[in-house]
Amino acid sequence: MSADFHRELGLIIGASRVLVAADDVAPFCTDWRGRYSGNALCVALPGSTEEVAAVVRACVAAGVAVVPQGGNTGLCGGATPTGGEVVVSLRRMNRIRAVDADNNSITVEAGCTLHAVQEAAREADRLFPLSLAAEGSATIGGNLSTNAGGVQVLRYGNARELTLGLEVVLADGRIWNGLRALRKDNTGYDLKHLFIGAEGTLGLITAATLKLFPRPRTHATAWVAVPDPASAVRLLGRLRDAAGDNVTAFEIVGRPALELVLRHIPNARDPLLGKPAWQVLIELGGSSDMGGDLSATLERALEAAAEDGIVNDAVLATSEAQTAALWALRENVSEAQKIEGISIKHDIAVPVSCIAEFIARADAALRAAFPEVRIVCFGHIGDGNLHYNQSRSDAQSNDEFIAQTGAVNRIVHDLVHGLGGSISAEHGLGQLKREEVLRYKSQTEMDLMRAVKQALDPRGLMNPGKLLSKVGAGALHA
Numbered sequence: 001m002s003a004d005f006h007r008e009l010g011l012i013i014g015a016s017r018v019l020v021a022a023d024d025v026a027p028f029c030t031d032w033r034g035r036y037s038g039n040a041l042c043v044a045l046p047g048s049t050e051e052v053a054a055v056v057r058a059c060v061a062a063g064v065a066v067v068p069q070g071g072n073t074g075l076c077g078g079a080t081p082t083g084g085e086v087v088v089s090l091r092r093m094n095r096i097r098a099v100d101a102d103n104n105s106i107t108v109e110a111g112c113t114l115h116a117v118q119e120a121a122r123e124a125d126r127l128f129p130l131s132l133a134a135e136g137s138a139t140i141g142g143n144l145s146t147n148a149g150g151v152q153v154l155r156y157g158n159a160r161e162l163t164l165g166l167e168v169v170l171a172d173g174r175i176w177n178g179l180r181a182l183r184k185d186n187t188g189y190d191l192k193h194l195f196i197g198a199e200g201t202l203g204l205i206t207a208a209t210l211k212l213f214p215r216p217r218t219h220a221t222a223w224v225a226v227p228d229p230a231s232a233v234r235l236l237g238r239l240r241d242a243a244g245d246n247v248t249a250f251e252i253v254g255r256p257a258l259e260l261v262l263r264h265i266p267n268a269r270d271p272l273l274g275k276p277a278w279q280v281l282i283e284l285g286g287s288s289d290m291g292g293d294l295s296a297t298l299e300r301a302l303e304a305a306a307e308d309g310i311v312n313d314a315v316l317a318t319s320e321a322q323t324a325a326l327w328a329l330r331e332n333v334s335e336a337q338k339i340e341g342i343s344i345k346h347d348i349a350v351p352v353s354c355i356a357e358f359i360a361r362a363d364a365a366l367r368a369a370f371p372e373v374r375i376v377c378f379g380h381i382g383d384g385n386l387h388y389n390q391s392r393s394d395a396q397s398n399d400e401f402i403a404q405t406g407a408v409n410r411i412v413h414d415l416v417h418g419l420g421g422s423i424s425a426e427h428g429l430g431q432l433k434r435e436e437v438l439r440y441k442s443q444t445e446m447d448l449m450r451a452v453k454q455a456l457d458p459r460g461l462m463n464p465g466k467l468l469s470k471v472g473a474g475a476l477h478a
């Protein structure tokens with residue numbers, strides 16, 4: 001059946017766009033972290049919405065499952081086949097279809113990289129604010145399917161909040177054109193939200209209409225040592241008092257995270273002396289007539305905070321090169337961790353007011369259970385979202401430690417749940433947290449999710465084994 005099926009796909013998209021040789025298929029079958037790998041029947045590279053729809057119809061007719069894939073930078077194994085599926089890569093669908101500067105909107109195909117969309121917005125003198133370290137490879141389809149967050153959620157919202165409309169190939173191969181560019185549309189259920197954050201389990205996003213914003217003309221950036229996470233949260237409150245919506249990013253980096261960057265990333269340098277335990281990267285952005293004001297506002301707020309003991313030390317960027325160097329320290333943490341070796345990752349969210357309590361209690365509980373644990377904590381503290389990762393420092397002890405993933409997860413996730421938080425703030429569930437989430441969502445919520453899946457993908461061919469557990473219809477309550 002394989003050869004016939006490959007030929008059939010070849011008739012739809014061209015034989016050279018159906019990858020079957022093991023070496024060609026392999027890069028699509030392992031995730032960015034190298035944590036998940038699987039086998040695919042083949043990789044299909046369609047170039048248009050109609051081709052995607054025809055590929056899906058062929059898969060349905062053959063009873064073959066589909067794994068949508070964009071840049072393959074996801075961190076939960078959501079884009080990795082588990083065995084025998086067709087990986088549908090959207091990379092060739094990379095056209096900017098339209099920019100409407102007056103409407104502050106842009107319509108793009110799903111395979112556009114996030115960076116390409118940012119650049120298209122810039123050319124129209126607008127801002128597309130979604131921003132994350134993998135933006136050179138991650139695609140809009142993947143960003144929307146994981147409801148990506150990144151470093152400017154604080155000011156502009158996550159991928160869901162940036163979306164006006166979608167075009168989707170449904171699980172039966174029909175095309176839904178929901179590419180509306182409206183800020184107001186109360187004509188029934190808002191279907192786009194079903195596909196955003198669905199990790200490809202309900203349909204294939206082929207295009208999106210996204211919100212644009214005025215481009216900030218000026219910004220002020222600082223790298224600031226704070227005594228502890230509670231001080232960071234207080235500093236955020238003060239900055240918002242002083243600068244309101246002009247606070248566009250507020251990221252925390254713990255010392256072990258910074259040490260990994262300094263060790264593994266060429267030219268990385270600690271901007272502050274004294275090896276502070278906690279630092280925050282702050283960015284303020286605003287319109288052209290705020291130029292000097294923003295730097296002055298930031299400086300004044302930091303000086304006042306220092307007098308009150310909330311800030312220990314700070315450096316303000318005085319050039320674009322310095323700004324880029326400070327951002328590189330934050331944005332290279334994931335890369336540095338990858339080079340260092342495998343770790344147990346938690347992408348958690350709690351109310352911002354609970355961040356300090358979470359870190360203190362989780363650190364204490366982990367150190368009590370695993371005295372040699374290394375805790376790498378960093379992330380979008382302004383959104384209540386931390387990347388809170390654990391490992392051991394030498395390879396042998398780390399292997400033993402990784403074997404304890406279940407026990408580590410229990411400590412971290414139970415605490416998160418107890419504080420009213422989420423075990424996946426921005427990376428999704430994929431394969432990584434598909435079972436874990438059953439502990440924390442109610443039976444009712446899981447039933448609703450399964451009902452949506454059943455209604456939109458009754459044959460279960462859209463990215464099976466991701467997001468929803470195959471076993472059990474209900475939740476396992478802790």
Ligand code: FAD
Pocket residue numbers: 032067068069070071072073074075077078079090110131132133134137138139140141142143144145146147148149150151199200201203204205206334335426427430463466
């Ligand atoms: P993929 O990895 O290809 O796919 C991700 C999921 O979406 C899979 O389930 C896949 O099946 C599905 N999918 C992909 N395309 C489509 C489509 N067209 N239609 C339907 N389903 C689809 N994420 C954040 O949110 N914030 C961060 O700050 C952040 N930083 C990162 C830093 C690094 C260094 C790395 C490697 C990753 C980071 N990520 C971050 C995670 C990742 O970049 C995002 O999840 C990104 O949105 C995934 O895009 P992608 O195109 O690579 O998707």
